Amino acid sequence: MSEKHQTALIAQQVDALLYHETHNVSNLANAAALLKDSLPNISWAGFYLYDQEQNDLYLGPFAGKVACMHIALGKGVCGTAFSTQQTQIVPDVHQFAGHIACDSATNSEMVVPLIKKGQPIGVLDLDSLEFDRFSSKDQNDLEEFAHALVAHLTI
Template sequence: MEINSMLAQQLDALLTDEHNNVANMANASALLMQELENVSWAGFYTYVDDKNELILGPFQGKVACVHIPVGNGVCGTSFKENKTIRVEDVNQFPGHIACDSNSKSEIVIPISKDGISFGVLDIDAPILNRFSEDDQKLLEEFIKVFENHITIDN
């Protein structure tokens, strides 16, 4: 796979030869907080099949909601629909789960490997309309690189 963005290249180098998902999520979220401007939270929620929910994983930012039922909020909806969701104004998103009242916009990208759902990457911003189409493409490429480095337990 050709890696185009500098951010995705950095992630690939950071995760090469590391197979621990928790360590990889921790470093990926730290990289995002280090490199992205006007972002207040970046982290992962992983899927728990027997509870049909997303549970908080490694992140950078303020404390966060721990359990998100599939289909609820931006994260649960992105996971259920298996598509990236960009929200210009979180107060306009039906069923938005407000973990941080300072969050104004959000992007969530679903994560899977070999057809098995893993979870989502969630990024919040303290300003409205923070995430553009270009940001979405950059972050989707970032997640493709991340997916190459995760281990799915069956």
């Protein structure tokens, strides 16, 4: 299956995978594994979840190397995506002011905000060792993936 076709199907796959499943951690863990296994040239796929009491993003389920434990709102690509509630595509993370290098081998990143019923709940974070890995097509498909995923999360 071509990369283009695989990415377009990923929202349907997560919806089927999580059908009638209600445990947030399990759902996010399988969603991260699905992304890491399905998308080529991804070195890390996972989630940072918003903690209202701490007013920070905290590491959630992921697939990949060890990661930063928490990220301040507005800091790095994840904190920026959460604060602006806009997907961030960064072709070269080394050129992103304030980039947080959890894995120094990462060269590009895409972060999609997770929103349910108008309430921000966290972000989906994808890293690649390739420069300029993420396209506007990836953005559309992964925003659709995020929308399908949050339908299976309780808040």
